[in-house]
Amino acid sequence: MLEIIAETLRATIAVALILAGSLAILIWVRNNTRKLSALRLFIQIAAVAVIFLGLIIGPFGLERWSYLGTAPKDITIGKEILGRPYPDGLTVPTFSCYYASGRTATCVIWQLQSYLFPNYGTSSIYLTTGLERLAIAVGLLVVISVIFGRFLCGWICPFGLYMDLLTRLRKALKIRHWTLSDRVNEGLRQARYLIIAAFLILSFLLGMRAIAGVELISESELGRYLEIPFCQICPAKPLFVLVEGALGFMDVDYMLSQTIGDFALTGWYLTSINIVILGVVTVGSFMIRRLWCRICPLGGLIALFSRFGPFKKISLIKLTKVEEKCTKCGICKRVCPPQVTEVYEDKGGDVTVSSCILCFRCVEMCPYEGCLNVEFAGKPIYKSKNWLNEEE
Amino acid sequence: MASEIEKGTKYIPEMAQTEIDDLNKSIKTASLKVIEDNIERMKKAWKNRPQAMEYFDEISNLFGKRQEEIKQQKTAGKKVVGYSCIFAPIEMILAADAIPVRVGSGWYDTAKLGDRIMPVEICPVIRSTVGAKMVSLSPFLELSDAIVMPLTCDGRTKLSEILADYKPIWHMNPPRVKDDPHTLGMWKQEIMVIKEKIEKLTGNKITRKNLKEAIEKMQQATKAFRRLQDLRKGNPVINGRDAMLVNQTSLWDDVERWTQKVNELCDELEKRVEQKEHSTYPDTPRVMLTGTPMIWPDSWKVPNLIEESNPQGLVVVDEQCSGDRILYDPVGVDEWTMSDMLDAISERYLMACTCPCFTSEHGNEDRINWIIDRIKEYKVDGVIYYVVRGCILYAMEYQRIKRVLDKMNIPVYYLDTEYTREDVGQMKTRVEAFLEMLEARMDI
Numbered sequence A: 001m002l003e004i005i006a007e008t009l010r011a012t013i014a015v016a017l018i019l020a021g022s023l024a025i026l027i028w029v030r031n032n033t034r035k036l037s038a039l040r041l042f043i044q045i046a047a048v049a050v051i052f053l054g055l056i057i058g059p060f061g062l063e064r065w066s067y068l069g070t071a072p073k074d075i076t077i078g079k080e081i082l083g084r085p086y087p088d089g090l091t092v093p094t095f096s097c098y099y100a101s102g103r104t105a106t107c108v109i110w111q112l113q114s115y116l117f118p119n120y121g122t123s124s125i126y127l128t129t130g131l132e133r134l135a136i137a138v139g140l141l142v143v144i145s146v147i148f149g150r151f152l153c154g155w156i157c158p159f160g161l162y163m164d165l166l167t168r169l170r171k172a173l174k175i176r177h178w179t180l181s182d183r184v185n186e187g188l189r190q191a192r193y194l195i196i197a198a199f200l201i202l203s204f205l206l207g208m209r210a211i212a213g214v215e216l217i218s219e220s221e222l223g224r225y226l227e228i229p230f231c232q233i234c235p236a237k238p239l240f241v242l243v244e245g246a247l248g249f250m251d252v253d254y255m256l257s258q259t260i261g262d263f264a265l266t267g268w269y270l271t272s273i274n275i276v277i278l279g280v281v282t283v284g285s286f287m288i289r290r291l292w293c294r295i296c297p298l299g300g301l302i303a304l305f306s307r308f309g310p311f312k313k314i315s316l317i318k319l320t321k322v323e324e325k326c327t328k329c330g331i332c333k334r335v336c337p338p339q340v341t342e343v344y345e346d347k348g349g350d351v352t353v354s355s356c357i358l359c360f361r362c363v364e365m366c367p368y369e370g371c372l373n374v375e376f377a378g379k380p381i382y383k384s385k386n387w388l389n390e391e392e
Numbered sequence B: 001m002a003s004e005i006e007k008g009t010k011y012i013p014e015m016a017q018t019e020i021d022d023l024n025k026s027i028k029t030a031s032l033k034v035i036e037d038n039i040e041r042m043k044k045a046w047k048n049r050p051q052a053m054e055y056f057d058e059i060s061n062l063f064g065k066r067q068e069e070i071k072q073q074k075t076a077g078k079k080v081v082g083y084s085c086i087f088a089p090i091e092m093i094l095a096a097d098a099i100p101v102r103v104g105s106g107w108y109d110t111a112k113l114g115d116r117i118m119p120v121e122i123c124p125v126i127r128s129t130v131g132a133k134m135v136s137l138s139p140f141l142e143l144s145d146a147i148v149m150p151l152t153c154d155g156r157t158k159l160s161e162i163l164a165d166y167k168p169i170w171h172m173n174p175p176r177v178k179d180d181p182h183t184l185g186m187w188k189q190e191i192m193v194i195k196e197k198i199e200k201l202t203g204n205k206i207t208r209k210n211l212k213e214a215i216e217k218m219q220q221a222t223k224a225f226r227r228l229q230d231l232r233k234g235n236p237v238i239n240g241r242d243a244m245l246v247n248q249t250s251l252w253d254d255v256e257r258w259t260q261k262v263n264e265l266c267d268e269l270e271k272r273v274e275q276k277e278h279s280t281y282p283d284t285p286r287v288m289l290t291g292t293p294m295i296w297p298d299s300w301k302v303p304n305l306i307e308e309s310n311p312q313g314l315v316v317v318d319e320q321c322s323g324d325r326i327l328y329d330p331v332g333v334d335e336w337t338m339s340d341m342l343d344a345i346s347e348r349y350l351m352a353c354t355c356p357c358f359t360s361e362h363g364n365e366d367r368i369n370w371i372i373d374r375i376k377e378y379k380v381d382g383v384i385y386y387v388v389r390g391c392i393l394y395a396m397e398y399q400r401i402k403r404v405l406d407k408m409n410i411p412v413y414y415l416d417t418e419y420t421r422e423d424v425g426q427m428k429t430r431v432e433a434f435l436e437m438l439e440a441r442m443d444i
């Protein structure tokens, strides 16, 4: 009992600290309109550092994973939640990839897939029942989504940072971005939910291995891959492990040795499909801002728990517009990385939509004082400014 | 074989040169008097008028310093691109190192002249411009090497034909529904055509570099303009007419110099805010003007009336393409590539514009929103909806705007007039009654 209270207390303090920190940052930028994009970049980089903290403190004496060669051990936060072992650590709805080394939290998509079938993980470290783990993962996903919504996409997600860096590179080369038609964009937006449904159903079915005595897949290497289907096509995984491999944190030979020889499944850490998708997404997001985010199922999951039904009402971060102040100048539409049109089209009020990554570029660029506003729990924390005054 | 059309069928019949010269001289003399009179009245109404205003008084002389300056620059090889309305992309004219000037005409006397060939039902802004052309009165029109003519209303559409007998006219076709996705594309093509024409006329390429500079120049102007506007939000430190003049001179002045002078004016006015040195009584009813453009100098009869009547009114803000709308919106560039800048310019001139030539699924609601916002921001007590006879678009939108304002409990007065000085006496009575009512409401 005491333990539970202590754990809850610890968790509350951690959440409160995170909240307070983010609030402090947001208040700090309140008067720095045009510097918001720079600040965002800074926070994104800081977030990557926190998510892969093990890589940073690893070289200074952190225990190594012998079977990964030089990889430092993960320093996962939340190995115990409410007094129960939770070995994969804190669930976060952002691409803090399970496969990369040194991570402090775990990508929710991996956890959902792994925990979906109750029999998963029979080894001794998984003392909690599958259902309990699933409940914790989903619970954290919902809570974090309600609090931060897709702010995580705009400001935290390491893969989002990767795409933003590609955009910055393109800008530096003075190449104009391409845009997708609204119809294609809408198609991608819808496709996210199909992907979510597909990987959840697949991982559940394949997790069973057999239905009524009919074997679906055998207890083999292939089973290990297919139980976690989305991760085998995820573009973030190869990016992280290749970067870590290149930096010497992970042993590329070892990664590639985990193979069953199939072309599509070269290894547990890298599949050729992953790599091809990463290539396509890289080229694509060089020309089209935040291309992957428009179809990303993780973004879709966060949106599901922050922008629809009852969650829409209780979600804390909102983008609002004052109708009379908006001249329909169109700037917000043009500068939006994932090409959200609703901020421009909708009349006033809450204009946050599921495809918005809450990067606040539109708020930064809207040239009318107080026309676009960011609200946290009903309190305005940032608003559009007459940015002409700030370009000295 | 020359067709019938080609055989000398200009709109304006030939006039004897002596007649032209005589008329030109007499109207010009009369106009100079009006200008002088306006300035005298503005000075009288604002004791302690700041020094910085003198610059604008000087520039306001349409036949004075600025005209000479442009002439000189023309001899030095610069081109002058006139434009009839604020749809013309000024940044591109500046980028090609040409001089942009607005050529709309506000002379009452030339409107009478225009009556010779235009029926009286036609908007006097058009008749006046035609009349000015008949006697070569408008310095900026005469100096223009080409004129950008956005076809916003029927009057301007036909005006472009009339002027085409004398000058190269570059038409622009603003779409009437501005927020359909495809209309922006159409408008961007219009902008691209103008870009090519400017480049051809001036022989200067519009490059990434010079376009960026031009955009930044205009942003600075907008910044200065907003600074002045902010000063009008509080207790009066500048009279409405004076601010209106400052804003309107940006249409023919050199942008950079204008920006600098406005900033100087604002420096002075900001001090006055601190010292509570007001240009008139702080409890003067605050009036907003909307409707047909009021073009210097003759149309100053309306703000003169408002600010000289008894009780007095103060024009704190307007929703006119001859005033606060000129510089209100900045071009907002995202990536500073050529195509992004062109997109930004296209959007700025089309989408942010609240001209009554637009409509949409919800009507021209952008204009209504603009008016509502300004009423709140500038604490407006009453709106004067100014329409000249023949300006159909503004006249027709009145009813809807009145309904909105009624709901907000903001009195609005429909002031219809003509390009004539004869109705001043009768207008005075009407305006005074309106201002009295505003004052009575304030007392409660």
Ligand code: SF4
Binding pocket: A095, A096, A097, A098, A099, A107, A108, A109, A110, A230, A231, A232, A234, A235, A236, A237
């Ligand atoms: S592969 Fe992708 S979905 Fe799977 S854990 Fe890594 S980042 Fe998450």
Ligand code: SF4
Binding pocket: A093, A094, A095, A152, A153, A154, A157, A158, A159, A160, A292, A293, A294, A296, A297, A298, A299, A300
């Ligand atoms: S949409 Fe996906 S890839 Fe994009 S920022 Fe969000 S989680 Fe990351």
Ligand code: SF4
Binding pocket: A321, A325, A326, A327, A328, A329, A330, A331, A332, A333, A343, A344, A365, A366, A367, A368, A371, A372
């Ligand atoms: S940038 Fe601001 S004013 Fe312009 S359309 Fe968007 S919300 Fe409206």
Ligand code: SF4
Binding pocket: A319, A335, A336, A337, A338, A339, A340, A343, A355, A356, A357, A358, A359, A360, A361, A362, A363
């Ligand atoms: S709508 Fe605004 S906050 Fe949302 S993604 Fe677009 S620019 Fe960012």
Ligand code: SF4
Binding pocket: B123, B124, B125, B126, B152, B153, B154, B155, B156, B292, B293, B390, B391, B392, B393, B394
């Ligand atoms: S005042 Fe009205 S009718 Fe006249 S030119 Fe302007 S819009 Fe057209």
